[in-house]
Amino acid sequence: MTLRNAAAFRRALHSVHPIPNEPPPPLPRLPEPRSSASLLNGCTSLRALKPLHASVLRLHPDDLFLSATLASRYALLGSSRHALSVLSSAPPPPPSASDPFLWNILLRAFADAGAPEHTLAVYRRMRDPSGGGARPDRFTFPPVLKACGHLRDLQTGAKVHRDTVEFGYCYDVFVGNSLIAMYGKGGALETARRVFDEMSERNVVTWTAMIGASAQNGHTEEALSLFHSMLDGRVRPNRATFLNVMPCVFKAEEADDLYKLIGRQGLDSDMFVQNAMVGMYSRCGKIEFARHLFDRILEKDLASWSSMIEGYARADMFDEALKLFRKMKLAGILLDHVILLGIIRACSNSLLASLQHAQFIHGFVVRNLLDQNLMVQTALIDLYVKRGSLRNARRIFDQMQQKNLVSWSTMVSGYGMHGRGEDALKLFICMKGSVKPDHIVFVSVLSACSHAGLIDEGWQCFNSMVAEFGIVPRAEHYACMVDLLGRAGQLKEAREFIERMPIKPDSSVWGSLLGACRIHPNAEIAELAAKSLFELEPENSGRYILLSNIYTSLGKIEEAHRIRALMRRRGVRKIAGYTIIEVKNKVYKFFVGDRMNPQSHLIYKELERLMDRIRMIGYVPNTNFALHDVEEETKEKSLYVHSEKLAIVFGLLNSGPGCVIQIRKNLRVCGDCHTATKFISKITGREIVVRDSHRFHHFSDGVCSCGDYW
């Protein structure tokens, strides 16, 4: 090494640890590549690393080891851009490098730089006999497997797995852990589990990887039970374990247990852990405590804010979500797409949010230049669908530069929710030309068919699932088909269809059958469905009320009473039905028989008049069909004061002619209100849009878009 180089190195050294006044002590010996590497690895900030970068490479321009170390460091400090640029000018390993060491460093560097394709390319070169043909060792596999996981490339992953077996490293605990993580990311949970079960040595990372794999694939129960087995086996969880297990917690007691464990390990002041705890408690319905934890986070990052906003979205607290969002903006925090996704979701879910809210949020997205983000666009489509504007939804959909499965699926389900089955089907056919459908979009398209009465098309879709796409129907798909048959009045066929199911029918399937009996009353079949439902969901009040109403419509009043009594005996509480309407940017809520509104007097007078008018053109009150209703004896008058009717009349009184009336109900719309609304739309010439817990109903000129099936 020349004197000049040594001076350069000393300068570089001083830029890490500046020594202001005294002359630097002479270096004990000239720096070897290895000691330069440890110098690089000692850098904890990009500011310290950059000056070293130049001098180290000037000293050792052809040293692959140093280049790779430098790149790893850049990657670790968060600049994969620099890492990749170092690696792209790094020399290739010499052809004689049969020692895997240099290859491993390079693999690690690419994996750390977030460049999985490069990692795999290096691995291929390493394994190529003409390029040196180094024999992999146990250090080789973790970065390569990580790259496969990153790319969700199971095929390559399995090939690398075979290599680990061939070279005798598949039982190495580091390799095993990497295999579990790789299979987990690739969605091959069972394979991950097999690797886990076969490992002779397991450590905390092994357990954590397996918990993470289960969690990522939606098997939260399994993840939790693994966590408990781990505790039973006296393996001490660490920070990563908690971060993996927290997303699986949905019960407050479980959350409290974890909270205690985390506190005992002193991890409760770690921001990542705190963010996850906010999410965990909001998932458990403890939104106030989640907020308490959020407020305690001293240095909040974007994920802290989005966890809390997401929590409010889940709790249907749109106002709080918006308030927090404003607070965040006031604090001068730059927002990102995840924050906006939270706000959009809060607005989509909320019964209280309006189309104006949607438009405000959309405008905000555009002003923040996030309207080209695929996820944001998709969320906006869903938002407009749920706020009743298919036109706006479709406009965003058409303007998208790129569409993926989720964006197609959202638009298809949007048409379905609005009863536009043929449009849903048309779009679905279009979609099949560019992306492969999955099980979720099949639920949307089947439900669109059943809502729109497209029987043959529904069958065709159902049959194509396995035949064309190899998608095995799940309970939801069977439920849609039962719906489809039920609409056609083919109750016996629906029952036989359930009997032939290769999987156990769940409550959605039986619920469809019971729902069908509401349209085509049949006591025997309704009882069959209800029997299973009362076992599967004894707390669901809607099922009892449905069965009782079916009995009533068949004239079996005694039976109806019996069911109501059963419900009372079991302590099942009815959910209070209410309807919401927005007038001049203010939200009004009506319960049945509500007189809280200042205009109540006017509303009831107008209601009386309106009911008389629609009676003259053929409306017959259907007291049998009073869903989610007050008690039996209140009969006809009670129908008049249903929250839907009160809200509609309030809307009519407070809007100009030609204005569309939009209302939202928290439960399924009542049968009698549905009939009445058709007549009201005819007699007033108004378009009335009703969103209930299931779908949208567009009433116009005496007809509803649902074709009287909902």
Add this chain to the structure above:
DNA sequence: GTAGGGTTAG
């Protein structure tokens, strides 16, 4: 010189 990770659209 190795492995596991928080918020994220249907």
